[in-house]
Amino acid sequence: MTDVVFPVISQSDPDAEGTLATWFAEDGAVVAEGDLLAEVAVDKVDMEVVAPVAGTITLIEDEGAVLRAGALIATID
Amino acid sequence: MSIDTTQQPATEGDPAEQPAAAPATKRLNTAKAMVEAIAREMERDEDVFVLGEDVGAYGGIFSSTTGLLDRFGPERVMDTPISETGFIGAAIGAATEGMRPIVELMFVDFFGVCMDQIYNHMAKIHFESGGNVKVPMVLMTAVGGGYSDGAQHSQCLWGTFAHLPGMKVVVPSNPADAAGLMTAAIRDDNPVVFMFHKGIQGLPWMAKNKRSIGPVPTGDHVVEIGKAATARPGSDVTVVTLSLSVHHALDVAEELAADGTADVEVIDLRSIVPLDTEAIIESVTRTGHLVIVDEDYQSFGLSGEIAARIAEHDPTILKAPISRVAVPDVPIPYARPLEYTALPTPARIKEAIIGQVAPA
Numbered sequence: 001m002t003d004v005v006f007p008v009i010s011q012s013d014p015d016a017e018g019t020l021a022t023w024f025a026e027d028g029a030v031v032a033e034g035d036l037l038a039e040v041a042v043d044k045v046d047m048e049v050v051a052p053v054a055g056t057i058t059l060i061e062d063e064g065a066v067l068r069a070g071a072l073i074a075t076i077d
Numbered sequence: 078m079s080i081d082t083t084q085q086p087a088t089e090g091d092p093a094e095q096p097a098a099a100p101a102t103k104r105l106n107t108a109k110a111m112v113e114a115i116a117r118e119m120e121r122d123e124d125v126f127v128l129g130e131d132v133g134a135y136g137g138i139f140s141s142t143t144g145l146l147d148r149f150g151p152e153r154v155m156d157t158p159i160s161e162t163g164f165i166g167a168a169i170g171a172a173t174e175g176m177r178p179i180v181e182l183m184f185v186d187f188f189g190v191c192m193d194q195i196y197n198h199m200a201k202i203h204f205e206s207g208g209n210v211k212v213p214m215v216l217m218t219a220v221g222g223g224y225s226d227g228a229q230h231s232q233c234l235w236g237t238f239a240h241l242p243g244m245k246v247v248v249p250s251n252p253a254d255a256a257g258l259m260t261a262a263i264r265d266d267n268p269v270v271f272m273f274h275k276g277i278q279g280l281p282w283m284a285k286n287k288r289s290i291g292p293v294p295t296g297d298h299v300v301e302i303g304k305a306a307t308a309r310p311g312s313d314v315t316v317v318t319l320s321l322s323v324h325h326a327l328d329v330a331e332e333l334a335a336d337g338t339a340d341v342e343v344i345d346l347r348s349i350v351p352l353d354t355e356a357i358i359e360s361v362t363r364t365g366h367l368v369i370v371d372e373d374y375q376s377f378g379l380s381g382e383i384a385a386r387i388a389e390h391d392p393t394i395l396k397a398p399i400s401r402v403a404v405p406d407v408p409i410p411y412a413r414p415l416e417y418t419a420l421p422t423p424a425r426i427k428e429a430i431i432g433q434v435a436p437a
Contacts, residue, residue, distance in 0.1 A: 021281030022290065024104045036103070041281040046140075063285075 002053045004074040006067045009042040018042035020065045020073060025051075027059040031076065038073065051076060102253075102292035106279020108140035110252035110293045114259035115142065115179060117297075119149055122177060125263055128155040128164055129181030129217075138183060139219045139278050161191035165216070169199050172214035177263055182218040185234045185272060199268045200243030214269075215262045216244075221274035221321055221372060223420055224283060228408035231416070233320070236371075236378030238270050239349045245269040245302055246350040250277060250323035252291045254347055257300030265302065274321040274372075288324040305353035307360070311342035314433045315360040316426070317383055318370035319346040325423045326370055329430065339434045349379060354386045358394070361387060365396030366433040370421050375403035400429040 010016045018040050025037040031051040038049040051057070055076040061067065105113065119125045126149075127142055133156040136143030146154040157164035161182060168180035182188060188195065195216065202212050222231030239246045245267055249255040255273060262269035279289035308323055309330050316326045323345045330341035342360055346353065361367050367387070369380040380401045387395065402421045410416045 019281065022106065022279065024106075024290065026104070036105070036109075039106075039281055044282055046281050 002055070002076045003072055004037065004049065004052065004057075004076060006040060006069055006071040006073055007047055007049060008069040009040070009045055009047050014069055016042050017066050017068055020061050020063055020067060021046065023059060023063055025057050025059070025074070027057070029057055031055065031057050040067075049073070101295045103295055104290060105252050105256075105293045106290045107249070107252045107255045107273065108137075108143065108278040108280060110256040111141050111259055111273065112143055112145065113293070114256040114298075115263070116145060116148060118177075118260060118263045119145070119153060122263075124176045125179065126153040126155070126171075126176065127179045127181070128157055128168060130157055130159060130164075130183050132156060132181050137181065139273070139275050140280055141181065141217060141219070141273065141278075161187055162194055165191050165194045166198070168214055168216075169194060169202070169212060172199075172212045172268070173202060173210050177213050177215075179215040179217055179263065182216060184230050185218040185220045186229050186232050188218075188234065188237075195238075196241045196243070200241060203267065204243060211266045212268045213266045215259070215271050216268065217271045217273070219275050220248075220272045221276055222409045222416060223276055223321070225411055225413050225416060227411040231409040233272070233274075233371075233373040233404075235270075235272050235319075235349055236373045236382075238272075239352075239379065239382075240377075243268070244350060245348065246272065247302055247348045248272045248274075248319045249300075249347060250274075250308070250320050250345050251288060252279070253293045253298070254300050254306070254345075256293050257298045258302065258347065260297075261299045261302050264299070269302065272320070276321040277324065286321075286324055288327065300347065303348045303351035303353060305356040306345045306347055307342065307356075308345040309341065309343040311340040311364070313339040313341060313364060314366040314368060314430050315342045315344060315357075315364045316368045316370055316430065317344045317346065317357055317360075319349065319379075320372060322370040322372055322421050322426070325421065325426055329423050329427045333427070333430060339430055341430055352382070352386070354390075357383060358387065358390050362394045365394065367395065367399045368426070368429045368433060369399065369401050369403070370426055370429075371401070371403040372421055373404060374406055375401055376406050378403070397433055400432060402426050402429050 061073045132142040133146040168178035
């Protein structure tokens with residue numbers, strides 16, 4: 001099982017809170033490595049989260065969740 | 078990163094979007110779907126290039142070109158100075174020499190400073206040359222309000238462009254159509270104005286909208302310019318609309334179906350030049366009731382044109398006078414409550430539909 005975590009967007013402020021803006025992957029979907037999973041936003045900066053490995057994804061956090069870098073947002077089996 | 082994702086399994090999506098033996102799709106928002114379509118055509122044809130204000134490093138202020146600079150370099154993705162006349166003129170020149178530019182006018186509201194290039198040159202060179210000179214270009218522009226950006230950044234204005242001969246005008250409402258219409262626009266030998274509403278881009282910093290994310294075919298995908306789509310079949314009332322208003326109309330239609338008020342058919346025009354008159358007439362012939370929802374100004378525009386085409390065809394197909402839900406003839410207000418009084422909101426659409434099926 002591989003963790004998918006909320007990425008670091010701001011190197012000057014790694015503890016900045018951000019929003020899990022959009023899930024493009026659906027719970028239980030089979031994803032390939034590099035697939036677009038989600039988009040997160042910190043202030044007005046958006047960043048894509050892509051699949052680190054192939055497998056079946058389980059979503060942990062909902063859209064709209066406010067999180068810090070490193071927070072677990074999904075797992076891939 | 079390659080955009081060839083044909084190896085990828087199909088994701089679950091809206092069944093209405095996927096015919097039998099559906100091609101592989103992936104879920105994207107409208108902005109990313111536009112970028113993928115542009116990138117695919119840039120890989121396919123080296124004459125395709127992009128220029129405009131902030132289309133490079135910034136990726137388009139509504140994310141219509143995000144990542145293209147990294148993938149294709151500064152010779153094919155060009156940030157321009159703030160001179161719409163200059164850079165749209167440059168695109169027209171490139172198109173007449175055989176290239177296929179995609180030029181972004183950041184907000185359609187800015188057309189005033191560059192309209193000579195657009196309607197006296199881009200739209201007319203083909204005619205004036207007796208058909209000898211083609212102008213195969215896409216003028217891409219952001220339209221629409223709803224986010225308090227004021228009277229100079231919130232208009233739709235598609236009726237203005239459609240009124241002037243010589244340009245095709247396409248206005249997608251969802252990711253798959255945005256990709257398919259962009260591909261068709263790039264491959265078209267005529268100038269095509271591609272108008273995308275900021276509210277359907279699926280951007281995290283704009284209002285969330287569930288219909289701005291959806292399955293997009295990963296292979297070659299073309300939506301024919303000039304063909305409307307039945308976004309929702311129905312038998313009581315026809316709603317003819319486009320762009321963000323399709324989302325609102327579908328939301329209202331689902332609500333009215335659930336409570337048994339009306340079975341609403343929603344026609345998504347997708348293109349307004351050419352206008353799919355046949356699809357409108359076919360639907361209204363069945364329902365007898367027409368609501369036109371248009372986020373452009375009400376007078377002298379798309380809603381009046383649709384009414385005229387029905388009147389020219391056969392006014393007796395209507396069982397009741399038509400209803401128009403459009404922006405009243407005032408500049409879009411900045412103040413949020415006033416702005417939402419002017420816009421074709423779900424509440425106004427619902428009232429118009431109920432007025433058709435249950436006249437007071």
